[in-house]
Structures are given as C-alpha cells and as structure tokens.
Amino acid sequence: MTPAAALAPAPESGRDEEERGAARSLMRGSGLLVLVGVLLLLVVLSAWIGTKDTSLGQVWSALWHDDGSYATDVVRELRLPRTLVGLMVGAALGVAGAVMQATTRNPLADPGLLGVNAGASAAVVFGIGVVGLSSFTSLVWFAFLGAAVATVLVYVLGASCRAGPTPVRLALAGAALQLVGLVRAALVDPAVLVLDEATADIDPDTAHRLETAIDTLRADRTLIVIAHRESTIKRLPRVVHLDEGSVLVRSS
Known part of the structure; x- marks a missing residue:
C-alpha cells in the first residue's frame, strides 16, 4: 500500500458519514415540522378556548366576518390580540436567548x-x-x-x-x-430592604455567603426576602409560601 493510499479515506467511511448527516438533517426537519404543528394547535386553542363558550365555526367566522355578535367581539377584541402578543413575546424571548447564548x-x-x-x-x-x-x-x-x-x-x-x-x-x-x-x-442602610431572588443563578458557595450576609442585614431593619431557594429563607423568623397569589403555608 502506498502512502497516498494509506491516507485516503475508505469509501465506506465516507458513505457512512453522508448517511449520518442526512439522518441528522431529517431529524431536524421532522422536529421543526412537529414544533410548527404544535404552535398552530396552540394558536387555534388560544382563539377557541376562553370563559365564553364558542365553537370552532364561530371562531372561523369571526376571523373573516364582523357580524357584530358578542362571540365575534370576544374573538376579535380579546382572544386574537392575546394570541398575537403571545406569539411576538415568545419569538422575542427566543431570539434574545439565542443571541445571548451565541454571543457569550x-x-x-x-x-x-x-x-x-x-x-x-x-x-x-x-x-x-x-x-x-x-x-x-x-x-x-x-x-x-x-x-x-x-x-x-x-x-x-x-x-x-x-x-x-x-x-x-x-x-x-x-x-x-x-x-x-x-x-x-x-x-x-435603609429601614426597609427588599431582596428579590438575591441568591438565584449563582453557585452554592456564593449563595451560602450571601445567606450569611442576609442574616447580618436583618439587624435593625425590616427585611423582605423573595426566593425560590429554600436555604435562603429557612433561617428567617417568618416565612410565607405563595402559590398563584394564594397563601399556602405560614411558618415562624
């Protein structure tokens, strides 16, 4: 075998690589189609479902014809705007996240x-x-x-x-x-201090140092701590657990 022949890739290896690339492209395309289908389904559900019972026929008619009915006003003035705003906000968040992750x-x-x-x-x-x-x-x-x-x-x-x-x-x-x-x-040194997720998105060692600092900040002031991390609030004298605006547990 000559050196040139030894360095040349085997034909089978090249075909395998092409097949794997084609499979990856097919998977990406299939996943994109599935996500687009789910998005369209959510758009339909957002325009259809609400406190006012409407049929799909009423929703479809309201999109194309303004007959002045209450159902048409609900779809055009409430459900359609919220759906469009949701799409724009979701797209903006997705683009912002992609740009931030690519830049950093x-x-x-x-x-x-x-x-x-x-x-x-x-x-x-x-x-x-x-x-x-x-x-x-x-x-x-x-x-x-x-x-x-x-x-x-x-x-x-x-x-x-x-x-x-x-x-x-x-x-x-x-x-x-x-x-x-x-x-x-x-x-x-304020009289009232509010800490909103002060220990979020940091490593455990730094979070522990912050929790110690929070204990020091409690002296001679009103301290309100908002946190999802249990260790941040467990040493506070009064803890209130909230879920969707409702008080679940009060402890002291």
Missing part, C-alpha cells in the same frame, strides 16, 4: 446569570425612588436602559483580559454585578 458562547446564558435582570431592576428602583416616576411606560424605558448598561458592563468586565470574553468570565462578571446591588444596599 454559553448554552446556559440567561439574563439572570449575566446580571441583565439586576441592571433593569436597579434602574426601575432608581426611577421610582430618585426621579419620582410612576407611569408604567416610563419605568419600562428605565428598565431597558438599565438592562443595556448592565449588559455593557458585564461584557467590559468579561473582556478585560487578554483571553477575551470567555463564557466563564462573563458569568463571573454577571454574578459580580448582582453582588454590587447587595453591597450598596448594606452601605445605604
């Missing part, structure tokens, strides 16, 4: 992990407490601004080395940005 090269990247939520929350609090805003529209723009500033800060912190913005550095920068808000709260 981290399949687990999300706004909470990278400090975007913390920036938006801080900007809203600033708008309410300092600027004196109260309208929902104004606060939404403040939230957008805070999220944008937090994103830039996290990226700058993560890229402040020769290795560039690696996934690990971006995650650490996001966690550090969340901790800044807690440190600022401790320095300002």
